[in-house]
Amino acid sequence: MLDIRWIREEPEALDRALSRRGQPPRADLVLALDRARRDLQTRLQELQSERNRLSREIGAAKAKKLDAGDLMTKVAALKDDTARLEAEERAKAAELDALLAVVPNVPDASVPDGKDETANVEVRRHGTPKKFAFAPKDHTALGTALGLMDFDAAARMSGARFVVLKGALARLERALGSFMLDLQTGEHGYSEHNVPHLVRDEAVFGTGQLPKFADDLFKTTLGNWLIPTAEVSLTNLVREQIVDDAVLPMRLTAYTPCYRSEAGAAGKDTTGMIRQHQFTKVELVSITRPEDSDAEHERMTRCAETVLERLELPYRTMLLSAGDMGFSSRKTYDIEVWLPGQDRYREISSCSNCGDFQARRMNARFRRGEQKPEFVHTLNGSGLAVGRTLVAVLENYQNADGSVTVPAALRPYMGGMEKIARA
RNA sequence: GGACGGGUGGCCGAGUGGUCGAAGGCAACGGUUUGCUAAACCGUCAUACGGUCAAAAGCUGUAUCGAGGGUUCGAAUCCCUCCCCGUCCGCCA
Numbered sequence: 001m002l003d004i005r006w007i008r009e010e011p012e013a014l015d016r017a018l019s020r021r022g023q024p025p026r027a028d029l030v031l032a033l034d035r036a037r038r039d040l041q042t043r044l045q046e047l048q049s050e051r052n053r054l055s056r057e058i059g060a061a062k063a064k065k066l067d068a069g070d071l072m073t074k075v076a077a078l079k080d081d082t083a084r085l086e087a088e089e090r091a092k093a094a095e096l097d098a099l100l101a102v103v104p105n106v107p108d109a110s111v112p113d114g115k116d117e118t119a120n121v122e123v124r125r126h127g128t129p130k131k132f133a134f135a136p137k138d139h140t141a142l143g144t145a146l147g148l149m150d151f152d153a154a155a156r157m158s159g160a161r162f163v164v165l166k167g168a169l170a171r172l173e174r175a176l177g178s179f180m181l182d183l184q185t186g187e188h189g190y191s192e193h194n195v196p197h198l199v200r201d202e203a204v205f206g207t208g209q210l211p212k213f214a215d216d217l218f219k220t221t222l223g224n225w226l227i228p229t230a231e232v233s234l235t236n237l238v239r240e241q242i243v244d245d246a247v248l249p250m251r252l253t254a255y256t257p258c259y260r261s262e263a264g265a266a267g268k269d270t271t272g273m274i275r276q277h278q279f280t281k282v283e284l285v286s287i288t289r290p291e292d293s294d295a296e297h298e299r300m301t302r303c304a305e306t307v308l309e310r311l312e313l314p315y316r317t318m319l320l321s322a323g324d325m326g327f328s329s330r331k332t333y334d335i336e337v338w339l340p341g342q343d344r345y346r347e348i349s350s351c352s353n354c355g356d357f358q359a360r361r362m363n364a365r366f367r368r369g370e371q372k373p374e375f376v377h378t379l380n381g382s383g384l385a386v387g388r389t390l391v392a393v394l395e396n397y398q399n400a401d402g403s404v405t406v407p408a409a410l411r412p413y414m415g416g417m418e419k420i421a422r423a
Numbered sequence: 424g425g426a427c428g429g430g431u432g433g434c435c436g437a438g439u440g441g442u443c444g445a446a447g448g449c450a451a452c453g454g455u456u457u458g459c460u461a462a463a464c465c466g467u468c469a470u471a472c473g474g475u476c477a478a479a480a481g482c483u484g485u486a487u488c489g490a491g492g493g494u495u496c497g498a499a500u501c502c503c504u505c506c507c508c509g510u511c512c513g514c515c516a
Binding site: 038041042044045046048049051052054055056057058059060062063068071072073074075076078079200370 | 441442451452472473474483484485486496497506
């Protein structure tokens with residue numbers, strides 16, 4: 001949510017930001033609604049003021065046992081006007097709120113222009129894709145041949161975009177989660193959390209998935225939403241809170257399943273584990289002071305990259321263009337891991353600085369000393385998506401005989417296992 | 424799921440229809456007193472959004488006693504719905 005006062009002062013900046021995201025201008029509409037709402041508010045308040053004054057006189061008259069009949073008819077006359085104005089003011093405010101709720105965050109000055117991912121800028125690259133002496137298989141072929149990855153069984157009970165992992169692959173998933181959590185908590189200062197996976201409307205509105213992206217989410221019969229990422233649960237830890245300056249930056253992490261309807265992804269990545277309705281992820285969230293969020297963003301991105309470095313997986317880091325960024329973000333780095341089975345880099349982490357955009361939506365603030373509360377800045381990043389990391393491990397560590405070498409960093413989590421082979 | 428009891432300012436807590444944004448206390452802040460500390464005393468002490476102003480300050484108005492609706496000239500107080508917390512019962516990993 002953007003600051004309406006900022007829009008009043010710099011409406012042209014809003015339209016410029018929208019244009020960078022490939023959206024039509026909306027400042028005129030926002031300003032018109034805002035003006036109309038405030039005019040209604042002023043008129044309403046004048047009526048209320050008059051009503052309050054007369055009501056006090058009635059009270060005073062009655063206390064003195066005087067007749068207040070005239071006064072009461074006077075106030076009654078105000079009633080219709082007050083009720084009508086109140087309804088109008090409320091309707092106008094709701095209209096304005098609904099509009100502001102779907103206006104995306106303003107891209108940072110350092111974000112490159114561009115309408116989609118073709119304009120993303122590579123900022124660094126690590127490792128070199130391995131040359132295989134044989135034609136590398138993709139993870140689906142590898143996992144299926146190992147007898148440890150069963151899409152058919154998953155489809156029978158759940159439909160498309162689900163998988164059953166067995167044996168060493170099931171354990172590999174757990175090992176990756178534990179390894180990532182240990183790294184982020186033990187070396188990078190993130191505190192581990194176990195959070196709700198079902199949340200209310202307000203929580204999902206807070207992080208920005210609602211109201212615009214409800215189609216991407218699953219909803220329970222009780223009305224709760226399944227989290228599409230632990231960003232929702234972790235960031236909402238500070239909703240409606242005023243935290244002390246001294247506790248910032250807060251660095252939070254959680255290992256959770258993520259549920260996504262993938263409504264807009266029909267036909268994309270239809271096979272394999274790349275795009276599933278359910279996957280696990282170690283999420284990183286930072287809550288910072290405004291002046292610290294840029295540095296924290298760089299740090300967080302490095303925390304995510306470190307996972308890939310420890311696993312010795314080649315990756316590149318992309319700075320997303322304005323047109324490719326998510327709704328709540330003002331600047332995003334995507335980390336893409338090399339997948340030999342696809343012969344290209346694929347997104348495995350996305351690290352975003354949301355500035356105060358989410359904080360406004362969830363009213364998350366902090367206080368410096370005795371000063372007035374200010375909105376915090378919120379950041380989130382995957383550290384990493386476990387399902388896709390498993391895919392990357394399988395494809396990059398595959399051997400000619402179809403077995404998969406266990407990365408050294410994971411062996412302690414695999415009971416010392418060095419290789420995953422068909423039993 | 425059933426039956427009760429609760430949600431009031433940073434905290435505690437009073438307030439069942441009329442100058443109540445809300446007594447009192449604690450904490451905090453400023454001051455007086457004081458060798459220092461403490462104590463005592465005096466004062467200040469919610470937020471949001473409007474209007475006024477070039478702007479800020481100031482002044483002024485409105486709203487806010489869990490949320491939303493309703494009754495009433497007037498609601499913290501009465502009614503309805505919802506949310507949250509607690510206790511007991513049932514069920515249950």
